[in-house]
Amino acid sequence: MSARTRTARRxxxxxxxxxxxxxxxxxxxxxxxxxxxxxxxxxxxxxxxRGNAAIAQRPPAVLPGTNxxxxxxxxxxxxxxxxxxxxxxxxxxxxxxxVSVVLFCSLAGFALAKLQFTGRNVIxxxxxxxxxxxxxxxxxxxxxxxxxxxxxGQLQAVIVPFMVTGFGVFMMRQYALQGVPTELIESARVDxxxxxxxxxxxxxxxxxxxxxxxxxxxxMQNWNEFIWPIAVLGPDNPTVQVSINQLNQGYVxxxxxxxxxxxxxxxxxxxxxxxxxxxxIGGIMEGAIKG
Amino acid sequence: xxxxxxxxxxxxxxxxxxRGASAPPPDxxxxxxxxxxxxxxxxxxxxxxxxxxxxxLFGVFGLFPVLFTxxxxxxxxxxxxxxxxxxxxxxxxxxxxxxxxxNALANTLGIFFLAIVPQLMLALLLADTLNRSIRLRGFxxxxxxxxxxxxxxxxAIIFGQLFGRExxxxxxxxxxxxxxxxxxQNNRLASWTAIAVMIDWRWLGFNTLIYLAAxxxxxxxxxxxAAIDGASRLRQFFQITVPMVRPTIMFTVIISTIxxxxxxxxxxxxxxxxxxxxxxxxxxVAMLMFEEAMGAQNFGYGSAIAWVIFLLIVVFALVNVLxxxxxxxxx
Numbered sequence: 103m104s105a106r107t108r109t110a111r112r113x114x115x116x117x118x119x120x121x122x123x124x125x126x127x128x129x130x131x132x133x134x135x136x137x138x139x140x141x142x143x144x145x146x147x148x149x150x151x152r153g154n155a156a157i158a159q160r161p162p163a164v165l166p167g168t169n170x171x172x173x174x175x176x177x178x179x180x181x182x183x184x185x186x187x188x189x190x191x192x193x194x195x196x197x198x199x200x201v202s203v204v205l206f207c208s209l210a211g212f213a214l215a216k217l218q219f220t221g222r223n224v225i226x227x228x229x230x231x232x233x234x235x236x237x238x239x240x241x242x243x244x245x246x247x248x249x250x251x252x253x254x255g256q257l258q259a260v261i262v263p264f265m266v267t268g269f270g271v272f273m274m275r276q277y278a279l280q281g282v283p284t285e286l287i288e289s290a291r292v293d294x295x296x297x298x299x300x301x302x303x304x305x306x307x308x309x310x311x312x313x314x315x316x317x318x319x320x321x322m323q324n325w326n327e328f329i330w331p332i333a334v335l336g337p338d339n340p341t342v343q344v345s346i347n348q349l350n351q352g353y354v355x356x357x358x359x360x361x362x363x364x365x366x367x368x369x370x371x372x373x374x375x376x377x378x379x380x381x382x383i384g385g386i387m388e389g390a391i392k393g
Numbered sequence: 394x395x396x397x398x399x400x401x402x403x404x405x406x407x408x409x410x411x412r413g414a415s416a417p418p419p420d421x422x423x424x425x426x427x428x429x430x431x432x433x434x435x436x437x438x439x440x441x442x443x444x445x446x447x448x449x450l451f452g453v454f455g456l457f458p459v460l461f462t463x464x465x466x467x468x469x470x471x472x473x474x475x476x477x478x479x480x481x482x483x484x485x486x487x488x489x490x491x492x493x494x495x496n497a498l499a500n501t502l503g504i505f506f507l508a509i510v511p512q513l514m515l516a517l518l519l520a521d522t523l524n525r526s527i528r529l530r531g532f533x534x535x536x537x538x539x540x541x542x543x544x545x546x547x548x549a550i551i552f553g554q555l556f557g558r559e560x561x562x563x564x565x566x567x568x569x570x571x572x573x574x575x576x577x578q579n580n581r582l583a584s585w586t587a588i589a590v591m592i593d594w595r596w597l598g599f600n601t602l603i604y605l606a607a608x609x610x611x612x613x614x615x616x617x618x619a620a621i622d623g624a625s626r627l628r629q630f631f632q633i634t635v636p637m638v639r640p641t642i643m644f645t646v647i648i649s650t651i652x653x654x655x656x657x658x659x660x661x662x663x664x665x666x667x668x669x670x671x672x673x674x675x676x677x678v679a680m681l682m683f684e685e686a687m688g689a690q691n692f693g694y695g696s697a698i699a700w701v702i703f704l705l706i707v708v709f710a711l712v713n714v715l716x717x718x719x720x721x722x723x724x
Contacts, residue, residue: 128522135519136536139598142551143543145562149554158560206446213443225444232451236706238655238679239699240458242465242686247458263454266447291432297439326544328658333687343546350550350665357554364547371542379535386538386599387606 143368149361157357173362180349184337185363188345192325192367195260195341200321202265204313210266211274212305216282217297226275233268241333248334259334260341264324270316277312278305315385318378322371342367459703466696484697494698496673497681500585504660504677505653508589512597513645519597520604521634534605537598548595549662556587556663578664581674588675591659600645607641608634643713650709654702655679678702 149156152167178185213219214226244263253259282305290300306313331341337348346363349355375382466484469477488494523533540548555562556577564574577587611634619629635642657679660669667684669676676684678698686695 128525128527132519132522132527132533135597136533139537139540139594142548142555142594143539145555146547146551157554157557160565162562162565206450209443210447213440217440217443219437219440222440225448229447232455234651234706234710235455235459236651236655236703238657238682239462239703240455241683242692242696242699243458243461244454245686246461246692263450266450268447268451271444271447296431297435297443301443322542326546328544328546333683343544346544346546346550347662350662360550361554364544364550368543368547371544372539375535375539375542379538380531383534383538383602386602387609 143372146361146364146368149358150365152358154356154358169358170362173358174366176356177349177359177362177366180359182337182351183345183348183363184340185342185345185366188340188342189366191257191340192342193370195257196321196325198261199264199324200317202261203267203270203320204317206266207270207274207316208278208306208309208313209301210271211276212278212282212301212309214271214275215278216284216287216305229268229271229275233272238329241330244330245333253334255335255339257335257339260324260327260331263330264327267320270320273316274309274312278309281312282308311381312385314378315381315388318374318382319385321374325367325371462696462699465692466694466700468693470693470696471690480693484694485701487694488697488701493673493676493681494678494701497669497676497678500669500673500675501654501656501677501679504585504588504592504656504675505650507585508592509646509649509653511589512593513600513642513649515593516597516600516604516645517635517638517642518630519601520608521630523601523605524608524634534602537601539598540595541599543595545595545658546662548591549659552587552591552594553663556590578670579672579674581672584663584670584675588656588659588663591663592653592656596649600649603645604638604641607638611637643716647710647713650713651706654706654709657683678705 148163148166150173151170152163153169156163156167177183210229214222214229248254248259286304286308287300290304291297295303326343327341328343328347332344332347335341335344337344340348346360346367349360349363465476467479467481469480471477519537523530527533554560556564558564558574558576558578561574561577563577568574575583577583615633615637616629619633624632656677660675660677661667661680661683664670664675667676667680667688669680679702682695682698682702685691685698
């Protein structure tokens with residue numbers, strides 16, 4: 103950057119309240135970061151809308167082509183990948199886990215934040231500690247358990263273990279501490295509401311913003327889950343991530359198909375993000391402050 | 394609430410417990426006592442009922458498997474053969490002498506440092522930038538967090554091609570600039586770099602937002618006072634911003650540690666298998682665990698590796714927590 107702008111900014115600094123004002127360098131740096139963030143996704147779409155040869159083209163193709171419809175039908179019909187089933191399965195798995203996580207974590211989070219009972223602090227600490235246990239540590243016994251239950255290759259194997267998360271309980275607790283007025287709960291009790299009824303008619307409505315964020319995050323996480331589905335489901339009854347991996351397994355890889363698969367798997371989340379992005383960002387940031 | 398009470402008062406003569414004592418219907422005491430008992434029971438039991446789904450599911454699918462993993466690691470255990478014999482700590486002893494384990498550990502730590510140190514430093518700088526008064530703030534925030542929605546599988550396929558040896562876009566760029574292309578898969582440091590780039594691409598925005606949240610809690614007038622005293626922006630960054638968000642930095646370090654010690658999917662798709670390249674040049678500890686457990690059906694040894702991963706995480710977390718404590722007490 104030129105010395106002129108720098109001195110100009112320094113001279114202006116005391117008047118505008120310090121160096122909190124952004125200069126052109128800032129905008130260039132930020133734009134570059136955004137460009138680097140978005141480019142791989144853009145590149146994914148470019149290849150998905152072209153033929154297989156585009157990946158090796160010199161100079162590289164930079165604009166989307168017209169082949170998307172062909173690639174799409176070929177991807178969906180690929181016998182190895184089972185893509186349509188994968189998409190359906192992922193939608194089912196991600197929806198059920200999201201609803202269940204939101205419900206169970208709200209219940210537990212509310213109890214830990216607002217109800218008095220013996221062992222509350224110990225249980226809260228326990229929840230925090232369980233967040234540190236790595237999932238992979240459990241993979242081998244989980245596989246043995248799934249064999250015992252005869253759940254191998256079935257969707258409940260990727261749903262039931264994830265119906266509640268420590269992160270979710272903690273997040274809802276943090277939110278309920280401030281977001282649910284104690285007087286509201288007390289007056290519902292005085293009116294003769296049972297605890298369960300109080301929860302559903304008074305607490306849940308108050309928790310709604312946090313529930314939306316947790317639901318979206320859970321949906322994204324389970325939609326994107328890769329290791330466990332590949333270990334326990336396999337290619338016959340895949341989630342969409344397993345399907346993508348199947349496209350990558352052949353001896354001769356068709357890159358435009360792989361990129362079409364990746365686009366298919368990413369598009370729903372991008373859509374969700376475009377619609378709810380601001381809330382998600384707010385949720386992530388809020389979780390960070392309180393966590 | 395008050396409105397509802399006033400409206401309800403005239404017509405529900407005997408239902409609520411509070412009113413039962415004063416109401417005249419037959420056997421009022423018993424009804425009141427019973428409803429009070431119910432209310433008490435409800436108050437006592439509900440909290441446990443509410444937290445029970447979490448503990449039930451966590452117990453079955455979290456705690457039990459972790460303990461079971463340790464049990465398995467003490468045995469010679471295969472998928473088909475099942476439990477064979479108790480071998481004590483033999484699996485762990487074997488691990489200490491296993492070259493593949495040390496190789497995998499070196500890879501895991503190497504990729505960790507290559508990925509996390511630049512990522513967190515960049516995230517700090519970016520967050521500091523976004524914390525200034527800028528136009529298009531929302532656009533920039535969304536722009537940097539977008540990679541976070543991409544699945545690891547999709548990302549690894551894209552980057553696998555970007556880092557291709559012959560047709561990859563990155564090598565094309567290098568060659569255009571007059572440098573030689575790099576064999577990203579077969580060169581050890583290059584493969585670590587490629588994987589680190591994937592990790593950083595996906596997580597940079599996430600960590601930036603976390604830092605940004607922490608920075609927004611810093612009172613503005615601290616910066617203003619420093620600026621009036623003539624502190625440069627760089628100096629403000631190092632003497633105000635960084636110290637004020639230090640707890641958050643520790644938080645992200647711990648979270649990243651937990652994630653990175655389990656690093657698996659990116660290198661698996663990058664190398665299309667658990668082997669981590671022809672020479673295992675980018676095989677991580679988690680990949681070795683899967684190779685032993687899924688490939689060789691050696692559950693006992695795989696479980697021992699899993700527990701070592703867990704111990705590594707605990708040690709890292711403890712070191713971090715202790716150093717935070719030291720920083721706090723030093724202040």
